[in-house]
Amino acid sequence: MIIKNAKVFINGSFYDCDVRTEKGLITEISKDIVEEGFDASGCYLFAGFIDAHFHGACEAYCGDSLEKMQEIARTLPQYGVTAYIPTPIVKHDEETKHRLRTIRATKNVPGAEVIGIFLYTDYKHRSIPYYPISVAPSKEDTLELADGDLSDVRAVLYAPELDPDRSWTRWLRENGVLPLIGFTEGTSEDVRDAVKNGARLTDHYPNGFPLLDHHVSSAVLQCLLEKDLYLQLNGDCIHVSPEFIQLILKMKGDDHVVAVSDSSPLMGKPEGEYDMFGMKVFIKDGAVRDVNGKLVTGCHTFDENMRTMYAHGFSLETIGKIFTENAAEAYLLKDRGKIEVGRKADLVLMDKDLNVLKTMINGEWFYER
Numbered sequence: 001m002i003i004k005n006a007k008v009f010i011n012g013s014f015y016d017c018d019v020r021t022e023k024g025l026i027t028e029i030s031k032d033i034v035e036e037g038f039d040a041s042g043c044y045l046f047a048g049f050i051d052a053h054f055h056g057a058c059e060a061y062c063g064d065s066l067e068k069m070q071e072i073a074r075t076l077p078q079y080g081v082t083a084y085i086p087t088p089i090v091k092h093d094e095e096t097k098h099r100l101r102t103i104r105a106t107k108n109v110p111g112a113e114v115i116g117i118f119l120y121t122d123y124k125h126r127s128i129p130y131y132p133i134s135v136a137p138s139k140e141d142t143l144e145l146a147d148g149d150l151s152d153v154r155a156v157l158y159a160p161e162l163d164p165d166r167s168w169t170r171w172l173r174e175n176g177v178l179p180l181i182g183f184t185e186g187t188s189e190d191v192r193d194a195v196k197n198g199a200r201l202t203d204h205y206p207n208g209f210p211l212l213d214h215h216v217s218s219a220v221l222q223c224l225l226e227k228d229l230y231l232q233l234n235g236d237c238i239h240v241s242p243e244f245i246q247l248i249l250k251m252k253g254d255d256h257v258v259a260v261s262d263s264s265p266l267m268g269k270p271e272g273e274y275d276m277f278g279m280k281v282f283i284k285d286g287a288v289r290d291v292n293g294k295l296v297t298g299c300h301t302f303d304e305n306m307r308t309m310y311a312h313g314f315s316l317e318t319i320g321k322i323f324t325e326n327a328a329e330a331y332l333l334k335d336r337g338k339i340e341v342g343r344k345a346d347l348v349l350m351d352k353d354l355n356v357l358k359t360m361i362n363g364e365w366f367y368e369r
């Protein structure tokens with residue numbers, strides 16, 4: 001397959017060039033391809049989107065059933081998502097085991113690919129009204145939560161102050177899993193030290209963190225100051241105001257922010273009343289809130305959030321970086337997530353208003369509008 005005349009997004013900039021794919025891989029990026037190909041004039045070509053914080057879609061949580069996981073895999077490419085990291089809320093119960101086993105059985109189904117699991121644990125310190133639980137992490141506990149298998153676990157959520165000697169943080173990272181900071185009431189020192197010992201990312205920042213208080217040296221402040229720490233961002237401009245996103249980007253630069261959907265079974269649903277985690281929630285004005293008006297989760301698709309940020313005046317280059325390229329860097333993925341010779345031919349063609357026109361997976365068009 002040859003895609004010609006697109007504006008191709010590579011390392012933060014757009015280039016007028018052609019892209020050749022063969023056997024599922026990108027094999028040439030050049031201005032000099034003479035053969036005929038698919039004419040993508042006037043379109044943007046991005047690497048396939050990786051959604052790294054994804055609780056569910058299609059009215060199901062990740063791992064509900066194999067059929068629902070197949071439906072999710074088929075559905076996501078229409079939003080440009082070609083790979084995702086299911087994010088089950090994990091507890092010591094049979095339901096968690098069922099979910100993990102179902103997610104693990106989902107490999108190789110047609111559509112968006114499962115590339116690991118993000119364990120959304122109770123290693124939280126910050127109490128939230130509907131979820132007042134705090135458990136200190138330990139190797140034994142984490143292994144049990146992972147159903148005995150860490151090999152495909154990509155990240156584990158924790159509040160760093162719950163691992164004061166950082167031995168769990170180091171152990172996790174040594175086992176190839178990324179410690180991921182969130183739901184913390186910790187100090188600056190907790191974050192600084194956690195990063196030194198292997199923490200690489202935050203959860204959706206600053207959601208689940210305390211408010212930024214200029215009197216206090218806090219985790220929420222330190223996450224902005226740590227230059228090597230990647231921040232997840234819900235880019236719907238509701239979970240985080242556009243001005244706060246500007247602050248985050250000024251502090252972190254375009255290359256240390258990773259947009260995530262934080263999607264729920266309610267992704268893409270119309271306004272109305274729904275049941276979630278057994279509680280009543282409402283979708284109104286693009287947000288999912290509980291009866292007290294508190295934001296609960298996201299309901300927007302990945303590409304919708306790109307358009308929202310574009311409408312708020314963020315540049316295409318910034319949007320391209322945080323939505324399409326940074327996940328591969330943050331999650332240490334070398335085989336996909338960038339338009340580069342040798343990487344997977346997972347690609348998204350968008351029009352000038354950032355609507356998904358076509359999505360390629362493994363070198364084949366999987367979705368066409």
Ligand SMILES: [Zn+2]
Nearest residue numbers: 053055262297
């Ligand atoms: Zn979430």
